[in-house]
Amino acid sequence: MIGRIRGMLVEKTPGQALVECSGLGYEIDIPYTTFFHLPESGQEVTLHTHFAVREDAQSLFGFASRLDRDLFRLLIKVNGVGPKLAVGILSGLDAHQFIRCVEARDVNALVKLPGVGKKTAERLLIDMADRISQLEGQFVPMAAGGAVPEGSPTSHQEPVADAQDEAESALIALGYKPQEAARAISRIAEEGMSSEDLIRLALRSMIPTK
Structure with a gap:
């Protein structure tokens, strides 16, 4: 089991990071909530990981915090929730937001996530109600290498059209x-915003949480 990787961030795209560690480059699938915490390419990063082996594939999933990784492991134990859907859930809601949804039994917030219908949302609320107690006492540490605080400006600006297209x-x-x-991006787009800012704010507007 590969539980954590620390190395140089070679490149990042929404959904994936390439991290070089001891001469090896690891392709790591990540939720968007982790993507927002990644440093710039060329800097050191630490990701908490989950290694999944199937008959047809081997996949490595990475998370900015141990809490997000452990929640991912609980999610994939729920009937009907595979790694892809679990990553999708954690792309729209970080661990703290998801836990608040479960505690508040907020079906409406969950059904706004792609791939989560009402039945799946209800199953998540029931199955996760007891399991989230396993996460008590954990906190969300920033990834080594410097996470980007929420709302802080990025270190570079992209052309507006390119940033919106990428988002x-x-x-x-x-x-x-x-x-x-397109509607979500157009509602929140402002001049000078990076694609990362656009994605973050668009997700927040599409999935309001209490």
Whole structure:
């Protein structure tokens, strides 16, 4: 089991990071909530990981915090929730937000996540109600290498059109319909915003939490 990786962030895209460690480059699938915490390429990063082996594939999933990783492990134990859906859930809600949804039995917030219908949302609330007690006492440490505080400016600016196109593509890859992605981006887009800021704010507007 590969539980943690620390190395140099070679490159990052919404949904994946390439981390070099001891001469090896690890392709790591990540939720968007982790993508927002990654440092710039070339800097050191630490990711808490889960190694999944199937008959047809081997996948490594990475998370900015141990809490997110441990919640991911609980989610994939729920009937009907595989790694892809679990990553999708943690792309829209971080661990603390998801736990609040479960405690408040907030079905509406969960059904707004791509791939989560009402039955799946209700199953998540029931199955996770007891399991989240296993996460008590944990906190969310920032990834080594310097996480980007929420709301802080990014270190570079992208052309507006490119940033919006990239943000829309990222939302579509997450499972949102093209029209939904375009509307969400257009509602919050402002001049000078990076694709990371656009994705973060668009997700927040599409999945309001209490």
